[in-house]
Amino acid sequence: MAGAIWCVVEDDRKGTPKKVMAEVIGEAARLGGPVEAVWLTDKASEDGLRELGSWGATKVWLLENAAFAPYRSEVWAAALAELAAAQSPKAIFGPVTSRQREALARLAARLGVGIAADSVAFAMEGDRLVATRPVYAGKLLSKVTWAKQPWVATLRPNVFRPAESQAGKTAAVERPGVKIANAQMKFIERREELSTGLPELAEAEIVISGGRGMKGPENYVILENMGKVIGAAVGASRAAVDAGWRPHRFQIGQTGRTISPKLYMGFGVSGAIQHLAGMRTSKVIVAVNKDPEAPIFKIADYGIVADLFEVVPALTAEFKRLLEK
Ligand SMILES: Cc1cc2nc3c(=O)[nH]c(=O)nc-3n(C[C@H](O)[C@H](O)[C@H](O)COP(=O)(O)OP(=O)(O)OC[C@H]3O[C@@H](n4cnc5c(N)ncnc54)[C@H](O)[C@@H]3O)c2cc1C
Known part of the structure; x- marks a missing residue:
């Protein structure tokens, strides 16, 4: 054809x-x-x-x-x-x-x-x-x-x-010549986003996501530390974004970004349908949640029922040890 x-x-x-x-x-x-x-x-x-x-x-x-x-x-x-x-x-x-x-x-x-x-x-x-x-x-x-x-x-x-x-x-x-349309929109303000030094959410092969269970914006540093060790992007649920803990560009889900990484790890994310809409095609899903009934466990390949504040530092240390071998 x-x-x-x-x-x-x-x-x-x-x-x-x-x-x-x-x-x-x-x-x-x-x-x-x-x-x-x-x-x-x-x-x-x-x-x-x-x-x-x-x-x-x-x-x-x-x-x-x-x-x-x-x-x-x-x-x-x-x-x-x-x-x-x-x-x-x-x-x-x-x-x-x-x-x-x-x-x-x-x-x-x-x-x-x-x-x-x-x-x-x-x-x-x-x-x-x-x-x-x-x-x-x-x-x-x-x-x-x-x-x-x-x-x-x-x-x-x-x-x-x-x-x-x-x-x-x-x-x-x-190099074809094309007419340039008159833009109807003008930029009246330009914002530069500072780079986090981590991969971009939509392109990353590994994504770590933090939900309301992170308890506050100051705690995302533990996810970023893990991200630096394994080369992962850090995203968030809408609850975390609505609370002002993370900018909207990090939101995963129906009204945020759709991602499909090789590995998704959710910490303190309950797994609401609108969140799943943005990550359910991830190849391997890991969920850490202290509630054994959290819906995210229904689609997770691996689940840990525990306090994320204990699991994240332990996993980070283990990843570091394995990668430094
Ligand atoms: C039209 C519409 C669009 C939406 N779009 C989106 C979207 O794009 N993305 C999105 O994410 N949501 C979206 N939502 C919101 C969605 O319905 C949920 O409210 C939201 O995803 C919940 O976020 P969460 O899982 O972080 O919070 P919660 O549902 O409050 O879950 C927090 C979880 O953390 C666990 N937890 C608490 N403390 C700890 C701890 N110390 N260790 C381990 N686990 C812990 C709890 O057990 C709980 O399961 C949308 C809703 C609507 C109506």
């Missing part, structure tokens, strides 16, 4: 694609490609372009313009829609990130096609693409397809097998 599968690049805003792009590109290749990347940025790096090629993109459509930073969805969606109208890709994929879940929804609306948001699997059925996506807070999986192309979808991070980097594989770089 004609047309490429486009992978819209999520970068670190400093010119480097995020590693989640290896997953998006890997899945596009598994579906038969041809795989092309589309990169909207104010400044791309040569290393970044090489990386996209090494993951398997045969072409990078590079839209480099100061107007793409800071991100505004109406500017991104208009540029993507113009390029898509000219090039007719058969599919347009991007990872589930705060930018792309918005920009690709706007793009789909502009193109008059459907979007399979937060997809966790794809299959070709004849010449149709079928996407699987969780609904009802992850309780059910629904299969959807599109009435027409391009098939626009966002892919949940840490679910799809990443493409392996192949040294020497390169992508042709095309």
Whole structure:
């Protein structure tokens, strides 16, 4: 079938694609490609372009313009829609990130096609693409397809097998001219978030989550210490976020981030359905809670009924010992 599968690049805003792009590109290749990347940025790096090629993109459509930073969805969606109208890709994929879940929804609306948001699997059925996506807070999986192309979808991070980097594989770089839409939104304030020095929540392979059982913001330091030892991101339940203990960007769940790490460890998290909606596809789930009836134990692979303030330091010390061996 004609047309490429486009992978819209999520970068670190400093010119480097995020590693989640290896997953998006890997899945596009598994579906038969041809795989092309589309990169909207104010400044791309040569290393970044090489990386996209090494993951398997045969072409990078590079839209480099100061107007793409800071991100505004109406500017991104208009540029993507113009390029898509000219090039007719058969599919347009991007990872589930705060930018792309918005920009690709706007793009789909502009193109008059459907979007399979937060997809966790794809299959070709004849010449149709079928996407699987969780609904009802992850309780059910629904299969959807599109009435027409391009098939626009966002892919949940840490679910799809990443493409392996192949040294020497390169992508042709095309720099198409596109009109830059007048942004209707202006930034009147800019906030810089300080880095925690830990991996980002949505991309981390290990996530430690603290709930109301943490008792206060000052106690998250014990989770951060464990995070530093094992390279984990630290997230929180909504109860902890609503209490002002953690910023909202750390919230896991239906109204926060959806994560799918290799290992999720919940400390003092009860396991409300809305929290589970954001982490139930984690590969291995560990729960520590002093209440043996806490609902999180129903989906946990391993559970410890104990006081987290005893368990966290003990586990941290043991992880340190094992990793220093
Ligand atoms: C529309 C809507 C959207 C929502 N979205 C989200 C969302 O995105 N994310 C989310 O998380 N929630 C969300 N919620 C809220 C959700 O329903 C729960 O209220 C919330 O998840 C509870 O957080 P928690 O588990 O930290 O707190 P609690 O339910 O209060 O649980 C605290 C747990 O800590 C345990 N504990 C206490 N002390 C210790 C200790 N010393 N050692 C070990 N265990 C201890 C307790 O036994 C208890 O199980 C949403 C709710 C609504 C209505």
